[in-house]
Amino acid sequence: MSQPSSATSPFAVDHLKIVPRRFYGRWLSAALILLILAFIVNAFAHGQIEWKVVAQFMTAKVIMHGLLNTILMTIYAMTMGIVLGVIFAVMVMSPNPMLRGVAGFYIWFFRGTPLLLQMLLWFNLALVFPMMGIPGVFEARTVDLITPFIASLLGLGIGQGAYTAEVVRSGILSVDNGQTEAAKAIGMTRLTALRRIILPQAMRVIIPPVGNEVISMIKLTSVASVIQFSEILHNAQTIYFANARVIELLIVATVWYLAVVTVFSIGQYFLEKVFAREQRRVVRQRPAVSKQGAGA
Template identity: 75%
Template sequence: MSTTAPSPVGTGQTAHFDPSIAHLTHVPRRHYGRWIASALILAAFALVVKAFAEGQIDWAVVGQFFTAQSIISGLGNTIIMTVCAMALGITLGVLFAIMVMSPNPVLKGVAVFYIWFFRGTPLLLQLLLWFNLALVFPRIGIPGLFEARMVDVMTPFVATLLGLGINQGAYTAEVVRSGILSVDAGQTEAAKAIGMTRLTTLRRIVLPQAMRVIIPPVGNEVISMVKLTSIASVIGFAEVLRNAQTVYYANARVIELLIVSAGWYLIIVTLLSIGQHFLERYFAKGTGRRSRPAMRPAVEG
């Protein structure tokens, strides 16, 4: 037996309801694949933990060298190099992003070549080129006024700074350019109409808005830079991994010192990730859309 129910407004038809299906209840779907995948992941994780717990790892050595003077010194060098290289990279990135968008063909050509070359060659190769620059330029300076041997000037710190910073600038230039292009062109035209110069418009109108697009990828680049400093160990820069290697060459505690290095990298990256989160929230102010409050239905009298 079926009964009729009012049809949706405007359909002109009568809906039929079958009371024989009223007792049916919704049966939740069982996701067996999820349970199996979760069990396999937990089992693999347990095996890894068991391997480290039962492996030939002297955890007392890990604790001993976690705050050792050589490790802390290398950690300080890693942080200093990250800050200096990113400062150089961001400065060059902004400069060459402006140049590549310039109507001047010479400036644009130089910027395009810079981005092409330093994005197209491996970072390790660039570090080696900087460190061995004395083979091409034995001396640097102005003859008769100031001269110095390139081998004395191009220390591991200087070579690492130039290699990481200039390489980073090529990538940051593309990030900044995309951020500038994300700003509505109408605002640039409005600024020009009221008499602002191109640089003033860029500084006061375009870049503040472009930061919302620029900050996330640049934040990721900062985190990557922390880890990229480890590549500089090949030219003798005493960052945290290089110092850890020096220690385990002496005491043969290889895995213990590598765990120490991994622990410090994870701590730094975690702190930077938290800072990036709050920085993104700061520059995202005013962009969130508030949902309109639901209107109360009118009460019929």
């Protein structure tokens, strides 16, 4: 019995035409996005913005001074925050109930109060302590010691320490508990094991959120303009209060904030790659170390 030809078979598909699926929703959304972008670009290009003023103040001395203060404040405050964060993360995980209580109170208080409020408290500390120092040795007026720079550093750095403490604690908890037990088995103290074994492995978990905190800190320095710290936004405001070029000076500040954030983001990317590579190296070496230990 002869088989039916493919042309007459009810299951033949050769004569069918393949029609690609039409994604009308994607096309419509892309067109709307392009339309909105075109509207925004046109508004900035033909609006009441003096781009010559933007170019004039982009590298003005007072703007550069504010930019330098923003970068320095970010570095100083994050350094203080990281140091405090590590210290209080270790304290909050300590078996000593007093240390746990103090660290818990620190984290609770500084995470629970607004950053602006903390800065204002430090800036007005002279209302509580008119004089600071050691009686009979060194004393000075608090209003002279707590400058806008110091108040900003204390507010940003100490407040950041509370958030970093939780990041460090989560990083330490991500390391297998067997690592700590193995360190104790070979006679390491708790702090030595933490410094040489736990923290190096926890850095892979700690670096990404701390990098995000650095990015946030760059922008949080603008809060210090309220207490007259000369960061970039404060200096831009000082200029536009004088020449009434508000949007132009805000654009200048925006461009520099984006530039600094971009540079720090690139640094964070490479730092994460370094620690990820180091983590892979440690993992590859771990079986060899175990064999050596077994042979001993």
